[in-house]
Amino acid sequence: MSVPSQRYVRNQLLGILDGNDYDAVRAVVEPIVLSRWDVLIPANQPITHAYFLECGIASEVATTPEGRRIEVCITGPEGLVGVPLLLDVDRTPHETFVQIEGEALRVECDAFRSLIETRDSLRRVFAHYAYVAHLQTADTALSNGSHTLEERLARWLLMCHDRIEGDEFPVTHEFLSTMLGVRRPGVTTAIHNLEGGGAIKARRSHIQVLDREKLNAAAGDSYGVPEREYRRLINATR
Amino acid sequence: MPRYFLNIRDQDTLIVDPDGDELPNLDEARDLALEIIRDILGRPETYGSARRWSLRSFEITDEAGNVLATIPFPRV
Numbered sequence: 001m002s003v004p005s006q007r008y009v010r011n012q013l014l015g016i017l018d019g020n021d022y023d024a025v026r027a028v029v030e031p032i033v034l035s036r037w038d039v040l041i042p043a044n045q046p047i048t049h050a051y052f053l054e055c056g057i058a059s060e061v062a063t064t065p066e067g068r069r070i071e072v073c074i075t076g077p078e079g080l081v082g083v084p085l086l087l088d089v090d091r092t093p094h095e096t097f098v099q100i101e102g103e104a105l106r107v108e109c110d111a112f113r114s115l116i117e118t119r120d121s122l123r124r125v126f127a128h129y130a131y132v133a134h135l136q137t138a139d140t141a142l143s144n145g146s147h148t149l150e151e152r153l154a155r156w157l158l159m160c161h162d163r164i165e166g167d168e169f170p171v172t173h174e175f176l177s178t179m180l181g182v183r184r185p186g187v188t189t190a191i192h193n194l195e196g197g198g199a200i201k202a203r204r205s206h207i208q209v210l211d212r213e214k215l216n217a218a219a220g221d222s223y224g225v226p227e228r229e230y231r232r233l234i235n236a237t238r
Numbered sequence: 239m240p241r242y243f244l245n246i247r248d249q250d251t252l253i254v255d256p257d258g259d260e261l262p263n264l265d266e267a268r269d270l271a272l273e274i275i276r277d278i279l280g281r282p283e284t285y286g287s288a289r290r291w292s293l294r295s296f297e298i299t300d301e302a303g304n305v306l307a308t309i310p311f312p313r314v
Binding site: 185 | 246254278283296303
């Protein structure tokens with residue numbers, strides 16, 4: 001694997017950097033393969049790298065002292081994993097792991113800091129992403145408190161669909177029940193309802209998005225705020 | 239440990255539990271189903287109205303698909 005030229009890079013943040021900022025990133029990143037469940041940022045330990053996903057999805061989780069986990073943010077090729085480093089923070093109580101396998105360009109924390117400190121246009125793009133990631137977490141909290149499981153599931157599926165190539169991704173009901181913090185039979189029933197409405201097709205361990213419009217309708221107003229801000233702040237810069 | 243599947247019977251439809259739970263015995267599976275019923279009925283803002291759920295029941299099956307127990311949601 002080699003580091004692509006900016007024209008071929010799939011990470012959207014890297015794709016919109018100024019050409020000389022990209023060249024500086026290109027000089028210090030290393031391409032890696034992400035396997036499912038790989039831990040990119042362990043909880044409460046020094047963060048060693050920032051990751052720009054080229055494909056795949058990473059999931060950030062908060063954990064209770066008893067070990068119950070709930071998802072607070074997901075990141076794919078639209079963003080970066082390592083927001084704490086961007087904010088000059090060296091570790092976090094949250095874990096980030098690979099939810100859907102893929103590839104990434106990673107950069108060591110010191111090199112990442114030096115990029116941010118010396119390149120203001122690059123820092124600005126990454127800071128906008130950090131803000132959108134914060135909005136995503138806020139909307140997840142809003143959704144957990146005010147939307148039904150079916151709406152939240154539809155939102156989650158749309159968010160994954162936004163970040164993958166194609167329409168199908170691996171996911172079990174057990175995993176969804178953990179990530180959404182709900183009982184598994186609730187997930188199974190919600191999937192059954194979305195499938196009955198023709199929005200998705202579920203088979204063992206996989207879900208395929210059949211009709212995004214229907215999924216959008218099922219998600220109602222639980223989906224879309226961070227996505228709009230992303231388009232306004234990041235896509236619109238080029 | 240055996241694996242128990244907590245399928246949901248919704249009138250003519252069976253909503254199949256594809257994952258199942260590893261539990262020591264059927265009593266534990268029943269207890270889990272009862273705990274889930276309480277949780278679901280206690281959080282209608284998440285799971286939807288108790289009226290809708292009251293038409294459903296858990297059909298607990300083993301790996302071979304044999305129905306071992308049926309636990310209805312309470313009528314409202």
